[in-house]
Amino acid sequence: MLALAAQLAANGLIIGSLYALLAVSWGLIFATTKTFHFAHALTLTLGVYAAVLAVEWGRLPLALGFLAAGAVGAAVGVAMELGVYRPLRRIGASPLNVFLASLGLLVAGESVVLIAFGPDARPLPGWRLTGLAVGPVAFTTVEALWMAASWVLVGLVLGWLWTTRAGRAIRAVASNRELAQCVGVDPERVFVQVFAVGSALVAAGGTLLALREAATPTMGVHPVLAAFIAVFLGGIGSVPGAVLGALVLGLAENLGGLVLPGHWQGVIAFLVLFGALLVRPAGLLGVRTR
Amino acid sequence: MDVWMARIGRWRGVAALAAALVAGMGLWPGLAASQGPLKIGMILAMTGPGAFYGKVMSRGAQLAVDQINRSGGVAGQRLALVIEDHKSGDADAAVSAARKLVEVDRVPVILTSYSAPTLAIQPIAVERKVLLLNGGGVGSALVGKPALYNTRMLSSQIAPFMVQWAVDRVGARRLATLFWNDAAGQGMNGAIKESCRRSGCSVVAEEPHDIGAKSYSAQLARIRAARPDAVLLGSWGDDVGYVLSQARAYGLTVPVVGTDWTPNAQKIGGPAMEGYIIAVDRFEPGTGDPHTRTFVEGYRAAYGEVPEFYAANYYEHVRFVLSTLIQRVSGRGGDPARPGELLAEMERAVGEGVRFPSVYGGDMQLAANGTVVKPVGVYQVKGGELALAGRIVGGRIQP
Numbered sequence: 001m002l003a004l005a006a007q008l009a010a011n012g013l014i015i016g017s018l019y020a021l022l023a024v025s026w027g028l029i030f031a032t033t034k035t036f037h038f039a040h041a042l043t044l045t046l047g048v049y050a051a052v053l054a055v056e057w058g059r060l061p062l063a064l065g066f067l068a069a070g071a072v073g074a075a076v077g078v079a080m081e082l083g084v085y086r087p088l089r090r091i092g093a094s095p096l097n098v099f100l101a102s103l104g105l106l107v108a109g110e111s112v113v114l115i116a117f118g119p120d121a122r123p124l125p126g127w128r129l130t131g132l133a134v135g136p137v138a139f140t141t142v143e144a145l146w147m148a149a150s151w152v153l154v155g156l157v158l159g160w161l162w163t164t165r166a167g168r169a170i171r172a173v174a175s176n177r178e179l180a181q182c183v184g185v186d187p188e189r190v191f192v193q194v195f196a197v198g199s200a201l202v203a204a205g206g207t208l209l210a211l212r213e214a215a216t217p218t219m220g221v222h223p224v225l226a227a228f229i230a231v232f233l234g235g236i237g238s239v240p241g242a243v244l245g246a247l248v249l250g251l252a253e254n255l256g257g258l259v260l261p262g263h264w265q266g267v268i269a270f271l272v273l274f275g276a277l278l279v280r281p282a283g284l285l286g287v288r289t290r
Numbered sequence: 291m292d293v294w295m296a297r298i299g300r301w302r303g304v305a306a307l308a309a310a311l312v313a314g315m316g317l318w319p320g321l322a323a324s325q326g327p328l329k330i331g332m333i334l335a336m337t338g339p340g341a342f343y344g345k346v347m348s349r350g351a352q353l354a355v356d357q358i359n360r361s362g363g364v365a366g367q368r369l370a371l372v373i374e375d376h377k378s379g380d381a382d383a384a385v386s387a388a389r390k391l392v393e394v395d396r397v398p399v400i401l402t403s404y405s406a407p408t409l410a411i412q413p414i415a416v417e418r419k420v421l422l423l424n425g426g427g428v429g430s431a432l433v434g435k436p437a438l439y440n441t442r443m444l445s446s447q448i449a450p451f452m453v454q455w456a457v458d459r460v461g462a463r464r465l466a467t468l469f470w471n472d473a474a475g476q477g478m479n480g481a482i483k484e485s486c487r488r489s490g491c492s493v494v495a496e497e498p499h500d501i502g503a504k505s506y507s508a509q510l511a512r513i514r515a516a517r518p519d520a521v522l523l524g525s526w527g528d529d530v531g532y533v534l535s536q537a538r539a540y541g542l543t544v545p546v547v548g549t550d551w552t553p554n555a556q557k558i559g560g561p562a563m564e565g566y567i568i569a570v571d572r573f574e575p576g577t578g579d580p581h582t583r584t585f586v587e588g589y590r591a592a593y594g595e596v597p598e599f600y601a602a603n604y605y606e607h608v609r610f611v612l613s614t615l616i617q618r619v620s621g622r623g624g625d626p627a628r629p630g631e632l633l634a635e636m637e638r639a640v641g642e643g644v645r646f647p648s649v650y651g652g653d654m655q656l657a658a659n660g661t662v663v664k665p666v667g668v669y670q671v672k673g674g675e676l677a678l679a680g681r682i683v684g685g686r687i688q689p
Contacts, residue, residue, distance in 0.1 A: 001515075003515060004511060004512065004515040007511040007514070007515070008508065008511055011507045011508065011511060014507075015505070015507070114337060118341075119336070119337045119338060119341030120341060120342065120528075120554050121339065121528045121531075121554060121558055123557060123558055123560075129535055129536075129539045129560075129562075130539060131538070131539040131540060131541050133541060138514070138539075138540045138541040139540070140536075140539040140540070142539075212504075212505075212535075212536070213504035213505065213532065214504070214528075214532075214558055216339070218338075219504075253508075254507070254508055254511075256508075257508040257511060257512055261496075261497060261498060261509075261512075262497055262499065262506070262507075262508030262509035262511075262512060263471055263497075263498050263499045263500055263503070263509070265508060266500075
């Protein structure tokens, strides 16, 4: 039982690390632009297919596959902001309309990916899935890479947000858009920046995922849904909160396996969110606003 | 003169429109049938993690339709497929597709796959007197359902051989099961437990998973903690590749025995698939049987591949089962396109013990409870391909 608990806790930390990267990528966009960007899942998918094309067809090394994913992800995210969300904001569209537009983008985009690449899963070559063990805990080389890459990228984003001028501008817009505008920050420019960075991050996260789980047209929905839950669990507007929410979510999903069958993970995720929001409506690290 | 021709032409157009409307409303079924080819509905996994099945099943059926139409049709009746998608096991999508097929396309027969979608559309088939032929779903719950005939071995028929291999060849006494959380997977899990009870082994872990799941870390951790001697798999399609690759990477080295293998699962699982065992319907494309040869050569010419048993099952549905039924209905002066005709004829044929030709060699006979007995083989992945590891003779696996 102890060995199982250790294994499940390790699984939780591993997937929680990847969720943290995805949660930061979505939370950054949501906290700054207030756009419920459901099409983030499509950005993830397109980024992963870019990596598959680069590595499988272009015969490029996996590292360049990650770069291709990040570049395509950033381009797709910026295109969505400039082509869909900005025009909607300018005509005063309600948050529900923006959400529906985002959902439409996702559904249409997945269909295009399906037509273009077919329904078959496409493994991302370039990394062999081999096992590692520490005591009773087994994990894979891919999962070790998930943890390392996720924490490095999350650390870089946090450093960028807290130490650079651009980061301070983003935090200012996220905190109070009108006030930031008064001191010379251009919110629309900031929106483009967060869509570029958030989208590049989600594409990188998706590519990490594809090393174990292959690329499929609908692959983006589940991980991005986990990111939403982590963001709301941790507290909207708080990047450290998103990270904490992701870890709590990953651990809860997996440690639930001590008493429930493994396929109950999805139910556990929503139960944890529901329970946490009952106790702390603003999220674990969120600040309640009036 | 020109004026009269124009008037006749106008009335001809009105008459054709009226006839089309009457036929379309189902008020004159014979007219609807004579308007075009007999439509055969198919509800398959055209998208999702089981898209491989939809591809090969539709190809098998299409090849049979093409061969029949090239030779002038069955009893002068040409055939056409209408293919719908159940998105790899979505019962709601299957029901929508079935309603469209029976209400809009007015098909008298539906070729279906997967257990949950098949069970979901079966009441519609009964209500609308539509014949259902399943060549893909394996759930034990598919047995004894009115209007439904299965032309593949079901989990209750296959599971004993999976358990037999694990117990006799591997020496396993403690089995773990990992299976789809649907009618097919649950049926397979139940059949494995029943076979295990009879063989004197025990099931120490039972782990369901969602269809199309890509992460099995929680299930595999629980299975590993139960220390089984073998894992028996009730999963299909790409899922098999994900399970094997993750099981091996997590250090679960015990033999895995399943009932499905696809080229895409092999691609996903890679080297981890080596040694994986399956017990499954034994279709051998290299035999000299004339029906098998016609099928294999036609399939290779049309698609550039050697067919496997899923394509074979749906080829058989059209080429032999439906052809026989259409001939019998037409021979009696009936209209095979009329709802209920093919279903009634199937019930009569099964009652009479009619044996349909088969590409598995020889012929096949369906039982009144909708099951069939076909050859079963045990295969093992060697060098990335399936190799025959045993045949079933007298209910026992023989080398």
